Amino acid sequence: MRGAVIHAPGDVRFEERADPTIEQPTDAVIRMVATCVCGSDLWSYRGDNRIDHPQPIGHEYVGVVEEVGADVRTIRPGQTVVGSFFASDNTCAHCRAGYQTACLHRVGMGGLGAQAERLRVPLADGTLVAASGTPDADLVPSLLAASDVLGTGWFAATAAEVGPGKTVAVVGDGAVGLLGVLAARELGAERVIAMSRHASRQALAREFGATDIVTTRGDEGVAEVKDLTDGLGADSVIEAVGTQQSVMQAIAATRAGGHVGMVGVAHGVAIPGDRLFYSFVHLHGGPAPVRRFLPELIGLIEQRAIDPGRVFDLTLPLSEVAEGYRAMDERRAIKTLLVP
Amino acid sequence: MRGAVIHAPGDVRFEERADPTIEQPTDAVIRMVATCVCGSDLWSYRGDNRIDHPQPIGHEYVGVVEEVGADVRTIRPGQTVVGSFFASDNTCAHCRAGYQTACLHRVGMGGLGAQAERLRVPLADGTLVAASGTPDADLVPSLLAASDVLGTGWFAATAAEVGPGKTVAVVGDGAVGLLGVLAARELGAERVIAMSRHASRQALAREFGATDIVTTRGDEGVAEVKDLTDGLGADSVIEAVGTQQSVMQAIAATRAGGHVGMVGVAHGVAIPGDRLFYSFVHLHGGPAPVRRFLPELIGLIEQRAIDPGRVFDLTLPLSEVAEGYRAMDERRAIKTLLVP
Numbered sequence: 001m002r003g004a005v006i007h008a009p010g011d012v013r014f015e016e017r018a019d020p021t022i023e024q025p026t027d028a029v030i031r032m033v034a035t036c037v038c039g040s041d042l043w044s045y046r047g048d049n050r051i052d053h054p055q056p057i058g059h060e061y062v063g064v065v066e067e068v069g070a071d072v073r074t075i076r077p078g079q080t081v082v083g084s085f086f087a088s089d090n091t092c093a094h095c096r097a098g099y100q101t102a103c104l105h106r107v108g109m110g111g112l113g114a115q116a117e118r119l120r121v122p123l124a125d126g127t128l129v130a131a132s133g134t135p136d137a138d139l140v141p142s143l144l145a146a147s148d149v150l151g152t153g154w155f156a157a158t159a160a161e162v163g164p165g166k167t168v169a170v171v172g173d174g175a176v177g178l179l180g181v182l183a184a185r186e187l188g189a190e191r192v193i194a195m196s197r198h199a200s201r202q203a204l205a206r207e208f209g210a211t212d213i214v215t216t217r218g219d220e221g222v223a224e225v226k227d228l229t230d231g232l233g234a235d236s237v238i239e240a241v242g243t244q245q246s247v248m249q250a251i252a253a254t255r256a257g258g259h260v261g262m263v264g265v266a267h268g269v270a271i272p273g274d275r276l277f278y279s280f281v282h283l284h285g286g287p288a289p290v291r292r293f294l295p296e297l298i299g300l301i302e303q304r305a306i307d308p309g310r311v312f313d314l315t316l317p318l319s320e321v322a323e324g325y326r327a328m329d330e331r332r333a334i335k336t337l338l339v340p
Numbered sequence: 341m342r343g344a345v346i347h348a349p350g351d352v353r354f355e356e357r358a359d360p361t362i363e364q365p366t367d368a369v370i371r372m373v374a375t376c377v378c379g380s381d382l383w384s385y386r387g388d389n390r391i392d393h394p395q396p397i398g399h400e401y402v403g404v405v406e407e408v409g410a411d412v413r414t415i416r417p418g419q420t421v422v423g424s425f426f427a428s429d430n431t432c433a434h435c436r437a438g439y440q441t442a443c444l445h446r447v448g449m450g451g452l453g454a455q456a457e458r459l460r461v462p463l464a465d466g467t468l469v470a471a472s473g474t475p476d477a478d479l480v481p482s483l484l485a486a487s488d489v490l491g492t493g494w495f496a497a498t499a500a501e502v503g504p505g506k507t508v509a510v511v512g513d514g515a516v517g518l519l520g521v522l523a524a525r526e527l528g529a530e531r532v533i534a535m536s537r538h539a540s541r542q543a544l545a546r547e548f549g550a551t552d553i554v555t556t557r558g559d560e561g562v563a564e565v566k567d568l569t570d571g572l573g574a575d576s577v578i579e580a581v582g583t584q585q586s587v588m589q590a591i592a593a594t595r596a597g598g599h600v601g602m603v604g605v606a607h608g609v610a611i612p613g614d615r616l617f618y619s620f621v622h623l624h625g626g627p628a629p630v631r632r633f634l635p636e637l638i639g640l641i642e643q644r645a646i647d648p649g650r651v652f653d654l655t656l657p658l659s660e661v662a663e664g665y666r667a668m669d670e671r672r673a674i675k676t677l678l679v680p
Contacts, residue, residue: 093570093572093595098597099596102620247613256434257437257438262617269614270613271611271616273582273587274606286617
């Protein structure tokens with residue numbers, strides 16, 4: 001089969017790769033319906049993660065099950081399934097507590113390379129969630145969003161304790177931040193302040209339910225959020241960037257006793273203990289346990305209650321995966337969907 | 341009147357100070373029944389906080405109201421009262437949310453100097469909580485503990501989401517850590533692991549309800565906590581020290597999805613974003629909003645359900661305040677109670 005292989009920063013190729021097979025009795029092999037490029041794939045693409053040798057890449061996937069191992073009980077060939085960026089058994093203590101990304105037997109899907117025609121999925125019963133029948137084609141982008149960015153935005157909103165009547169601020173206008181806006185509204189937020197300096201992303205944030213837009217950042221952005229919240233700060237803040245500035249901005253924009261949901265993968269961040277201490281905020285986050293939310297999110301998508309697939313503003317054949325990376329790297333696209 | 345004045349590191353004197361008077365119509369003046377030395381007073385005593393000129397010191401107090409300002413409505417002369425280290429109006433948005441130490445009109449009590457015969461308490465109606473009648477003399481140490489260390493340990497346990505059936509680890513065996521143990525048991529914890537290297541403090545931790553003692557710290561201490569918790573980490577961890585090592589130890593000893601209650605005042609702490617991110621813990625803390633808990637804690641003390649006053653292992657006349665500091669600085673005492 002063919003799939004994406006990253007050879008070096010800036011060098012993603014679509015090439016022949018070994019066909020995935022059932023290696024463990026708990027594996028499934030899926031035929032890809034749609035996959036995509038993640039903001040986090042750009043770390044390797046931009047040289048922030050080391051690449052020692054050519055490696056498969058991609059960790060977001062909607063597929064049809066082709067084959068399952070002997071120990072797979074609930075997932076069956078023919079089902080359309082969605083999974084997340086970590087395979088997880090969904091039975092260990094961490095999974096049962098809702099932290100499937102901390103699964104004691106987790107397997108990172110990036111190394112298996114989901115930007116491909118087919119994919120081996122370990123721990124299939126724990127990892128995969130089946131759609132009801134074969135989804136309508138127009139639902140596929142939203143199901144694919146559920147695989148990572150929607151689930152991550154949803155976790156961020158949950159970690160930030162978003163709920164009815166609350167005011168939420170969202171730091172970051174990438175796919176995760178935008179879907180954090182959507183999640184906040186779905187979870188009942190009264191007011192959602194999107195922090196964005198890009199007109200097209202502001203427009204999508206508004207479509208997803210943002211009630212206010214703040215175009216400044218840093219101290220100035222914090223001051224604007226405070227102006228919008230009686231000088232107190234937002235009840236809940238979603239941090240979807242992962243830089244020092246964005247994390248400190250999120251903490252400072254939160255009211256005393258409020259909650260910060262951190263899902264931007266922290267790069268070079270050091271949180272000063274005294275700043276955190278005197279902020280009185282709650283901090284929670286990490287690699288989102290998307291699996292926790294998949295059944296609910298797939299249900300909402302099938303009912304057409306939400307349309308998270310709108311974050312994909314570029315669709316390409318999988319064979320043009322290299323252009324998909326370039327478009328995101330150059331910020332021509334928010335997120336690239338790839339169809340085999 | 342006479343009271344403590346700190347002149348320089350290591351130099352606390354008992355000397356004549358101006359009599360406190362009603363300066364604002366919301367003030368009360370109390371006659372001190374008991375006061376004490378706080379671990380945080382030692383920062384100034386040890387030279388970690390700058391001292392530009394001689395200044396009154398002390399922020400823990402149980403007293404009898406002598407006089408109230410014209411706008412004081414609920415606090416009355418003759419009442420025995422307890423307050424916390426920040427005066428707060430208890431009506432602003434932060435107070436209503438339970439964060440009285442973030443009160444929009446807060447006044448630090450340390451600057452007013454509670455280690456004295458009398459004390460002015462601003463925002464008396466918001467700050468002070470009256471005992472029922474005149475408490476028995478043997479309850480005074482416990483009421484004084486409620487003023488800071490008990491309230492702080494209680495907040496830590498609350499911030500760490502301690503509850504029935506949970507396993508709690510406590511980092512720090514000072515008065516706050518020990519009362520964190522007490523709070524954890526009162527809040528229903530099934531298992532409380534006290535981390536302490538001092539026999540006398542271990543003994544008090546056990547009397548307060550600790551079920552396990554871990555005598556190591558750092559990575560070794562974390563490994564021991566994990567050994568005691570099926571390799572997962574504790575559900576709730578109380579951080580009552582405030583150093584880089586203790587904060588990182590608390591985070592690492594917490595299970596994925598667990599909660600860290602941070603009440604050790606952070607000194608020189610920088611939390612690496614990636615370590616926090618991949619720990620999956622919840623972090624919450626700050627200067628404890630003791631006022632939130634005072635009515636409940638005073639009630640428990642009056643019912644003799646708890647005996648937090650046992651953290652005082654040295655009682656001196658107020659005139660010997662200097663020796664009270666020395667004994668704590670040299671670790672001869674956990675906490676010094678001072679009687680005018």
